[in-house]
Amino acid sequence: MASAEKIHRAARRAVKARLDGYDVVLVVSAMGKTTDSLIALAKEVTPRPPRREMDMLLTTGEQVSIALMAMAIDAAGHRAISLTGGQLGLVTNGVHMEARIQRISRARIEQELQAGNIVIVAGFQGIDERGEITTLGRGASDTTAAALAAVLDAEICEIYTDVDGVYTTDPRIEPHARKLDVIGYDEMLEMAGAGAKVMHSRAIEFGKKFQVPIHVRSSLTDTQGTLIMAETPGMEDIVVRGVTLQENLATVVLIGVPNNPGMAATVFAEIARHHIVVDDIIQNIYDGGNVANIGFSTRQTEADRVRELGQQLAARYGFRGTEVDENVCKVSVVGIGMRTHSGVASRVFQTLADAKINIHSISTSEIVIGCIINQADGHRAVQALHAAFELDRPESTKAPA
Amino acid sequence: MASAEKIHRAARRAVKARLDGYDVVLVVSAMGKTTDSLIALAKEVTPRPPRREMDMLLTTGEQVSIALMAMAIDAAGHRAISLTGGQLGLVTNGVHMEARIQRISRARIEQELQAGNIVIVAGFQGIDERGEITTLGRGASDTTAAALAAVLDAEICEIYTDVDGVYTTDPRIEPHARKLDVIGYDEMLEMAGAGAKVMHSRAIEFGKKFQVPIHVRSSLTDTQGTLIMAETPGMEDIVVRGVTLQENLATVVLIGVPNNPGMAATVFAEIARHHIVVDDIIQNIYDGGNVANIGFSTRQTEADRVRELGQQLAARYGFRGTEVDENVCKVSVVGIGMRTHSGVASRVFQTLADAKINIHSISTSEIVIGCIINQADGHRAVQALHAAFELDRPESTKAPA
Numbered sequence: 001m002a003s004a005e006k007i008h009r010a011a012r013r014a015v016k017a018r019l020d021g022y023d024v025v026l027v028v029s030a031m032g033k034t035t036d037s038l039i040a041l042a043k044e045v046t047p048r049p050p051r052r053e054m055d056m057l058l059t060t061g062e063q064v065s066i067a068l069m070a071m072a073i074d075a076a077g078h079r080a081i082s083l084t085g086g087q088l089g090l091v092t093n094g095v096h097m098e099a100r101i102q103r104i105s106r107a108r109i110e111q112e113l114q115a116g117n118i119v120i121v122a123g124f125q126g127i128d129e130r131g132e133i134t135t136l137g138r139g140a141s142d143t144t145a146a147a148l149a150a151v152l153d154a155e156i157c158e159i160y161t162d163v164d165g166v167y168t169t170d171p172r173i174e175p176h177a178r179k180l181d182v183i184g185y186d187e188m189l190e191m192a193g194a195g196a197k198v199m200h201s202r203a204i205e206f207g208k209k210f211q212v213p214i215h216v217r218s219s220l221t222d223t224q225g226t227l228i229m230a231e232t233p234g235m236e237d238i239v240v241r242g243v244t245l246q247e248n249l250a251t252v253v254l255i256g257v258p259n260n261p262g263m264a265a266t267v268f269a270e271i272a273r274h275h276i277v278v279d280d281i282i283q284n285i286y287d288g289g290n291v292a293n294i295g296f297s298t299r300q301t302e303a304d305r306v307r308e309l310g311q312q313l314a315a316r317y318g319f320r321g322t323e324v325d326e327n328v329c330k331v332s333v334v335g336i337g338m339r340t341h342s343g344v345a346s347r348v349f350q351t352l353a354d355a356k357i358n359i360h361s362i363s364t365s366e367i368v369i370g371c372i373i374n375q376a377d378g379h380r381a382v383q384a385l386h387a388a389f390e391l392d393r394p395e396s397t398k399a400p401a
Numbered sequence: 402m403a404s405a406e407k408i409h410r411a412a413r414r415a416v417k418a419r420l421d422g423y424d425v426v427l428v429v430s431a432m433g434k435t436t437d438s439l440i441a442l443a444k445e446v447t448p449r450p451p452r453r454e455m456d457m458l459l460t461t462g463e464q465v466s467i468a469l470m471a472m473a474i475d476a477a478g479h480r481a482i483s484l485t486g487g488q489l490g491l492v493t494n495g496v497h498m499e500a501r502i503q504r505i506s507r508a509r510i511e512q513e514l515q516a517g518n519i520v521i522v523a524g525f526q527g528i529d530e531r532g533e534i535t536t537l538g539r540g541a542s543d544t545t546a547a548a549l550a551a552v553l554d555a556e557i558c559e560i561y562t563d564v565d566g567v568y569t570t571d572p573r574i575e576p577h578a579r580k581l582d583v584i585g586y587d588e589m590l591e592m593a594g595a596g597a598k599v600m601h602s603r604a605i606e607f608g609k610k611f612q613v614p615i616h617v618r619s620s621l622t623d624t625q626g627t628l629i630m631a632e633t634p635g636m637e638d639i640v641v642r643g644v645t646l647q648e649n650l651a652t653v654v655l656i657g658v659p660n661n662p663g664m665a666a667t668v669f670a671e672i673a674r675h676h677i678v679v680d681d682i683i684q685n686i687y688d689g690g691n692v693a694n695i696g697f698s699t700r701q702t703e704a705d706r707v708r709e710l711g712q713q714l715a716a717r718y719g720f721r722g723t724e725v726d727e728n729v730c731k732v733s734v735v736g737i738g739m740r741t742h743s744g745v746a747s748r749v750f751q752t753l754a755d756a757k758i759n760i761h762s763i764s765t766s767e768i769v770i771g772c773i774i775n776q777a778d779g780h781r782a783v784q785a786l787h788a789a790f791e792l793d794r795p796e797s798t799k800a801p802a
Contacts, residue, residue, distance in 0.1 A: 004442075004445040004446050007446055008446070038465070041405075041465070041469065042468075042469065042472060044405040045405050045408055045409070045469050045472045045473050045476065046472045046473065046475065046476035048476075049472040049475070050471065050472060050475050052471075052482075053468045053469075053471045053472050053475070053483060054468070056464060056467065056468035056471070056483050056485075057464075057465060057468035057469065057472075059464075060461035060464045060468075063457060063458075063460070063461045063464070064439070064442070064458060064461050066457065067443075067454045067455070067458035067461075068442065068443065068458065070451065070454045070457070071446045071447045071454050071458075072446050072447065074447065074450070074451050074454070075446065075447035075449075081453075082454060082457050084457075084534075086487070086532070087532055087533075087534075131487070131488055132488075133485075133488075
């Protein structure tokens with residue numbers, strides 16, 4: 001949300017839905033750059049603000065929004081009431097700045113809906129058992145919406161955003177990227193996990209768990225966006241739904257690690273203790289099974305810390321050394337169709353080979369094939385794969401694969 | 402509060418008090434122009450925002466401040482915790498935008514003090530029995546502070562403000578105005594009621610009721626301000642403590658009102674029903690007691706509404722008419738010394754007469770003498786009275802009156 005005009009637009013939409021006969025619960029995030037401004041304010045005071053006080057600070061952004069939204073709906077002639085996370089009864093586990101929702105009370109919302117109100121809820125926030133104010137992590141207003149939709153048995157959860165839906169890939173990388181009409185929960189989860197920034201993963205998880213369809217659409221237009229929904233048999237006809245790119249990664253290989261039982265566990269416990277996020281772990285053994293190379297990927301910004309930690313671990317546990325490559329990215333293709341169609345992996349590898357792109361490592365899951373490649377090849381890889389799987393063509397015109 | 406530097410200054414002061422051995426509870430208001438900006442934001446959305454949602458909106462200002470203050474104290478190396486009105490347990494009567502404090506829980510604050518925290522409380526706000534967010538009216542952070550000081554049996558309530566104390570009169574009107582070292586609760590109440598804008602009346606009332614001394618002082622310097630305290634016998638030696646001026650008033654006279662029993666009650670009930678604030682009611686009877694003129698003062702901005710209402714009432718109850726003078730002000734002298742010293746009123750009238758200032762009407766109470774005069778004479782009247790009662794001379798140099 002940004003200006004008064006945006007608030008009125010959202011208010012009109014909510015009133016229209018109410019007049020169409022729906023009970024409407026509106027989850028609102030902070031306006032425009034509010035959250036960034038509040039973070040900047042905290043940084044002016046201290047470089048290391050306590051997390052509890054950051055939550056106290058940041059939740060004001062959504063509180064301003066809900067008040068203004070209630071005013072706008074009131075001005076449009078409809079009853080409305082705003083509720084903070086605490087007033088609503090959204091209870092979290094109390095971990096500041098990255099709390100998890102533990103439960104949501106239906107009582108207050110249902111009471112306000114029965115009184116004829118459009119209910120406006122502050123996203124991103126909740127309280128713990130002791131009444132402490134907690135937030136769910138950046139961008140988590142989507143999560144609040146999906147969780148509420150689940151608890152209230154909503155027909156649909158609509159997410160109004162600054163894009164008009166989910167695309168086959170990032171249109172800034174591939175101009176032929178196409179908006180998807182539908183996508184499965186699992187596909188969307190993998191797309192989000194692999195770099196598509198449309199939605200918070202936890203919002204999609206709530207949708208999936210409670211089978212609430214999520215409609216991602218533009219806050220500026222009335223056009224249909226993308227429906228994130230349970231898979232239907234027909235959805236598997238599309239082998240690849242989208243291509244994603246995670247940039248600014250680093251790969252790390254711990255070389256010559258003694259292959260004792262429990263060594264990998266020890267190593268990754270140390271890494272976790274340093275709060276380094278790790279992905280795509282690959283282990284090879286050699287020298288008759290006595291020695292292993294353990295590889296993983298992480299964020300580029302962690303490269304220096306990982307290098308230093310690798311040296312310490314090497315000294316302590318008798319490794320040969322650590323190799324870090326800071327200039328890699330990961331391109332992934334995602335699609336539930338892979339479950340029932342073979343040959344997808346080989347088509348990915350052949351496409352990249354034809355484009356003269358070298359693959360450092362490969363990781364696959366049931367519906368994803370991901371390749372670590374040089375950072376410089378990232379955009380070309382996305383474009384090549386997007387073309388190879390004909391993602392620019394509308395689904396209806398494609399022959400079943 | 403305004404910038405980060407101001408926050409750090411307040412934080413250092415709180416830490417110093419803590420290191421001096423005091424338990425410290427800090428009540429914080431919104432920063433700089435925050436409240437005005439939030440009101441402007443609401444007005445952008447709608448000219449008539451619901452009062453409940455205004456409270457939801459405005460309380461974010463103090464919530465931002467308490468979070469930043471807790472961060473600053475943490476950065477200064479001391480434990481701190483911020484509490485909203487709701488978390489603290491400040492319960493109000495639920496009237497939005499002008500709630501009254503009903504009770505304050507000691508439990509949470511005492512628990513946090515025992516844990517070694519400096520406790521930072523959001524001023525101006527509380528919740529009602531149902532958890533609805535309410536505010537206490539503009540400038541009411543002082544009230545929160547005084548009420549908390551009372552509940553916690555505090556030794557002192559310090560109010561840090563943008564002036565360095567309470568003055569004998571407004572220094573913008575009389576350059577010889579002098580900062581008072583002490584003032585009695587009742588004198589301060591009358592000064593506040595008669596136009597001195599240093600403090601909220603309700604804050605002073607809490608101080609008086611629970612006998613908590615209130616030290617009004619500058620947030621910019623460490624110099625002593627003014628101590629608002631219980632009267633001591635010596636304080637009565639000063640006949641007049643200060644002179645105040647209420648500008649932009651209007652006087653209204655309802656002429657020829659039939660003097661039936663209950664007529665005045667009927668008239669003022671009508672006026673109250675129109676939410677017109679009335680002061681200084683004067684009634685004269687004439688024509689053998691059958692007819693009265695009823696005069697009162699009100700805000701200049703109400704003049705048109707009062708004139709219109711007066712015409713309606715005249716028609717309904719058989720008055721002769723309504724006279725409204727929109728260009729008056731009220732100059733008052735305040736001092737508990739009046740209780741024991743005679744001749745103060747005549748000195749006031751003589752001073753104004755010497756200055757050729759005409760008095761429209763007079764109202765007195767035990768410790769106040771107020772005169773309605775022409776708006777144009779206001780500043781001259783203040784200067785003349787300030788000189789006549791030697792308010793520019795330090796108290797210690799004055800002979801007992």
